[in-house]
Amino acid sequence: MLNPSEHPHRRYNPLTGEWMLVSPHRAKRPWQGQVEDTPPDTRPAHDPTCYLCPGNKRAGGNANPHYSGTFVFDNDFPALLTDTPTDEPETHPLFRIQGERGICRVLCYNPRHDLTVAEMDAADIRPIIDMWAEQTLDVGSRDFIGYVQIFENRGAMMGHSSPHPHGQLWSTSRLPREVDKELIAQRDYFAAHGVTLLADYLAEEQRRNERIVYANTYWTVLVPFWAIWPFEVLLVSNRPARSIPNLDDAERDALSDALHHLTVRYDNLFRTSFPYSMGFHQQPTDGGDYPFWHLHAHFYPPLLRSATVRKFMVGYELLGTPQRDITAEQAAARLRDLPDIHYTKA
Ligand code: H2U
Ligand code: ZN
Numbered sequence: 001m002l003n004p005s006e007h008p009h010r011r012y013n014p015l016t017g018e019w020m021l022v023s024p025h026r027a028k029r030p031w032q033g034q035v036e037d038t039p040p041d042t043r044p045a046h047d048p049t050c051y052l053c054p055g056n057k058r059a060g061g062n063a064n065p066h067y068s069g070t071f072v073f074d075n076d077f078p079a080l081l082t083d084t085p086t087d088e089p090e091t092h093p094l095f096r097i098q099g100e101r102g103i104c105r106v107l108c109y110n111p112r113h114d115l116t117v118a119e120m121d122a123a124d125i126r127p128i129i130d131m132w133a134e135q136t137l138d139v140g141s142r143d144f145i146g147y148v149q150i151f152e153n154r155g156a157m158m159g160h161s162s163p164h165p166h167g168q169l170w171s172t173s174r175l176p177r178e179v180d181k182e183l184i185a186q187r188d189y190f191a192a193h194g195v196t197l198l199a200d201y202l203a204e205e206q207r208r209n210e211r212i213v214y215a216n217t218y219w220t221v222l223v224p225f226w227a228i229w230p231f232e233v234l235l236v237s238n239r240p241a242r243s244i245p246n247l248d249d250a251e252r253d254a255l256s257d258a259l260h261h262l263t264v265r266y267d268n269l270f271r272t273s274f275p276y277s278m279g280f281h282q283q284p285t286d287g288g289d290y291p292f293w294h295l296h297a298h299f300y301p302p303l304l305r306s307a308t309v310r311k312f313m314v315g316y317e318l319l320g321t322p323q324r325d326i327t328a329e330q331a332a333a334r335l336r337d338l339p340d341i342h343y344t345k346a
Pocket of ligand 1: 051057058059060074075076077078106152153159160161162167168
């Protein structure tokens with residue numbers, strides 16, 4: 001009989017309808033877990049050369065105000081523009097092309113240049129959540145915006161352009177690809193079962209209790225059954241909230257707490273400032289009704305074995321299907337067993 005902690009197998013991602021490959025027998029190789037204690041950060045609280053710090057000039061020539069909380073500005077080099085023509089000039093079915101409109105913003109989390117989310121208290125994280133909510137409402141209310149994607153590239157390994165704590169907002173008329181896949185899966189599941197896909201999934205994860213890393217009253221942090229990245233995490237609202245603006249006060253405080261506990265554990269894993277891309281998947285903002293949408297965030301961190309040894313999505317992943325060695329259960333156990341206090345403060 002198949003033993004998922006020993007035998008190569010495929011796992012299904014019900015949110016995207018895609019399969020991935022697990023090769024647990026390879027992870028039995030002896031653990032080379034060198035911990036390269038990264039030297040403590042020596043960044044200043046204010047960096048005169050940083051284009052996100054309060055009072056500084058940005059690359060485009062605009063200056064930041066002397067902000068004291070969060071700060072949002074329109075991206076000076078936006079990937080999308082508000083006035084793009086929307087016609088479809090090609091009629092050939094093999095050459096489809098569509099004009100796409102959107103708004104891109106940069107979301108500064110804190111005036112302090114030297115902080116990361118992992119080093120913030122839950123109380124410092126809460127204003128970031130309020131900013132995400134306000135920005136979703138503000139941008140999502142434009143009639144040409146159908147979807148608001150909030151995300152963060154953290155760390156040089158993920159290609160972020162500045163260590164200053166910040167995220168981004170990219171919004172579009174149409175749904176981005178990943179959101180489109182999730183919409184179809186969640187819609188079909190809800191039509192068949194009358195509950196959200198993630199509500200049923202969460203209930204089953206709670207029952208099995210093998211992949212949960214952290215939970216509080218309103219949020220659950222887990223390594224999903226179908227995770228691809230070694231320490232990939234899904235952060236799910238226990239109630240099927242549809243968007244960040246939908247969250248009430250207690251849910252926002254609890255989200256701050258969950259983000260704090262997760263990012264501290266991430267940093268403690270390899271005793272380094274843990275890189276990742278993260279972002280929320282919320283309901284579209286085109287004015288439709290989305291009772292099947294269940295708010296969640298994905299964390300996709302590249303590190304595998306140490307502060308420098310990362311997983312690459314190459315070869316078979318690009319040409320075949322994504323693959324991992326250490327199982328989701330092993331990854332969850334490692335994250336769960338880590339201390340809750342940041343390694344630089346312990
Ligand atoms: P990342 O660190 O995730 O790359 O995000 C930084 C964004 O900030 C990036 O999209 C923008 C870049 O276009 N930016 C400005 O809008 N103004 C600047 O002065 C520099 C960078
Ligand atoms: Zn800065």
